[in-house]
Amino acid sequence: MMSVDEIWFLFISFIESVLTPGWRQNQVLIVIGLAVACYCLHIVSGRMIENRVRAREGWSKLQLRMIVQVKRRMGLIWFAVLAGGLYMIMQQITWPSRSYFIGLAATLAAAWTGIGYATRLVRNRTMRRLVTWALWIYVTLYFVGVSDEVSTFLDDLALEVGEFRFSVLMLITAAVVIGALFTMARVVSGVTASRIRSNEDISPSMQVLTVKAVQTILYGCAFFIGIKAVGIDLTGLAVLSGAIGVGLGFGLQKVVSNLVSGVIILLDKSIKPGDVISLGETFGWINALGARYVSVVTRDGREYLIPNEDLITGQVVNWSHSNDFVRLDIFFGTSYGCDPHLVRKLAIEAATDVDRVLSHPKLPVCHIVGFGDSSVDYILRFWIKDPTGGLTNIRGNVYLALWDIFKEHDISIPFPQREVRMLEDAADSGFHGASR
Template identity: 35%
Template sequence: MSNRIDLIWQEILADIGTPVAGWQIAVIVMACAIAWMINGAIRAYVMSHAPENWKIGIGTFNRLLFPLSTLCIVLASKWVLGHWQHTTMLHLASNLLLAMAAVRLVVYAMRYIIAPGGVLKTIEHTLATLIWLVLALHLSGILPEMLETLEAVKFKIGKNSVNLLLLLQGLLTILITVFVAMWLSRVVENKLMQVEQLNANTRVMLAKVVRICLLFIAVLIGLSAVGLDLTLISVFGGALGVGLGFGLQRIASNYVSGFILLMDKSISIGDIVTIDVHYGIIKDLRTRYLVLKKLDGTEVIIPNETLIINPVINHSGMDRNTRVQVAVQVAYESDLDLVLQLLVKAAVDHPRVLVTPAPGAVVTGFADSGIDMRLTVWIHDAEEGTSSLQSDLFMAIWRLFKAHDISIPYPQREVRVLGG
């Protein structure tokens, strides 16, 4: 245990049961009470006056405000009481409050960068545990000894002599710079997604380009901060290029295809497309793959290269209207003019069917058992599915046919016995 930490714990043990400890405990309780009242007032104001889009940001700031406001009061009281007595308890409390603020800040930033899920919770718990562990090692006096031990372990990388402490510092620096770059890229992405003047593809492409550039700059800053030669990047880039040319050519092709799709605007998020045997709505465009949500609720991950080398049917590229067809068959004795009118009436009465283009019914052929008819309607919300629409139309046609005595034939076979 270091001399400073040892002295702090000795002073705390000596002050227990004396007015010195009482004053410090009173200051800590008072600081927590004042911070709690400030937080309550801000929370009440946010819930009653602030706009909805401000509540998340102000609520997160309010969570940080409690440890920070308590810390400010404790530090001010420490400076005042330091003229007459020991303030070791206040020093310990300030370290704990600083660690609490760091934990809450990291948790907020991670929730802003990473989507909710199991991975986010694991990262949050890991980072919070590391922060509290570092604080515990510092207060116990073990941390300085650990740093000295890590610094004593030295080895050479090429001509440079490094130690474990330097490597850990470099790794921590790179992680922090990457973390900041991801946070900035998410801020820029949110701002870009609110620019309605830009096409959705353009916004997604710009957001991804900004993220890649910021991450590259973050890595360069992290490497230069630990004293590594940046000329190694050129060697690494050459090796990466060779690797992409041989072993990773399909992955590189998917990334390049993704940027081509985003730039040429042939497809966009929300389009209704048919890719191979998959029909659905484009839910997301990534740099490597596309997420297609089928009408049954399932999602298909399709590599971007597939969209470049294979035909893609875009049902809503220039027009969002989608055609839906319903085939029926009526008996040969039926009044075809009436049947055509009833089919159109069943379509017009449905709320999802568009008036323009108008629904239409046609005769498509004469079959063995009856006359084939086809009803064609247009809808504007194909993302809601077509199975329920077809079911509703069949039910409406069935009721209209029953009301007008129009029969739907079924296969019949006539058997004749010859030769008595």
């Protein structure tokens, strides 16, 4: 096995041979010429693909993403095709050694292109770049023939504490292996989640809980299998991990409390996606259940991230917990000169004619609740079944219906009036009294 000094000597020798006229220099010049030509072809073919896509409608998102990836790598694709074709021709008409570097360049271009497409499965951008560059470097060293020497060099750069040994090679290998396993876990969890969500026999809250449990198990197994696969012994870190766990337990009490509260919410099914809730000043519907918080979207488009602990310890009004029926109350008053029987009848009729107000099985009702100073006071109660459509707007529509029907039947709605009288004698008396 070659040492680092020997690898460096071979590199210097290669540079000197490239600078010396001969077939090696010719091959390098051919590779450079192919690279320039493929760059021009990349620009031209990219514009052709873009024009073709713009001229045709109805592309799906998946097709557009694939086309974008092909367009971005057209240069490498052209280089792999042209260099591979030239390599096969030169293999037939001249000595194999006179086309070695061209074949190597074609092989690397094809490998880099395949890696670029394969690593698109890694969703996290940072992890994808790390895996991509690691694989690019590895295949380059492998085809050049110095992968074993570089691996030995990286393995020698190690940190040793007692029996525990951690090298740069282990770090790189662990990142690549764990990244690949995480990608597989993401694909499997995505397929499993889609099937669970499509099962109507499972309640929404249990769907969320099952999906999160599957994701936790898959990602946890991927991490520990990856660590074990690269040869890292975790037993030496048991004491350190225990101390870290105790510290995190004290420092992350709120986080752990929210995580446990989230599991409790999913298990007792107190709230689920789509429910309409009120918590303090916040009124909206559940958009998503997270591990640490619940996303609540209000009617004005604001999205509140409410910690799970607040939903467990606080008083929450769930307007659609057991059913979607919601009763709303409206208070109003009419003058004493209006027939209360007619007022009740007209109020019920007005509420029934409003959209979203239920007329079956829960009918609107109207009752007298008191005799005020200037009006007879009533309460109008009606039911709706779609609280997600809003409460203020339906109240406003019922008020407008009451206004219209009362105006049509000459039902007056009194309002406080004050009468001010000026007593001339009293004013004069007060004025003279003040002047004396």
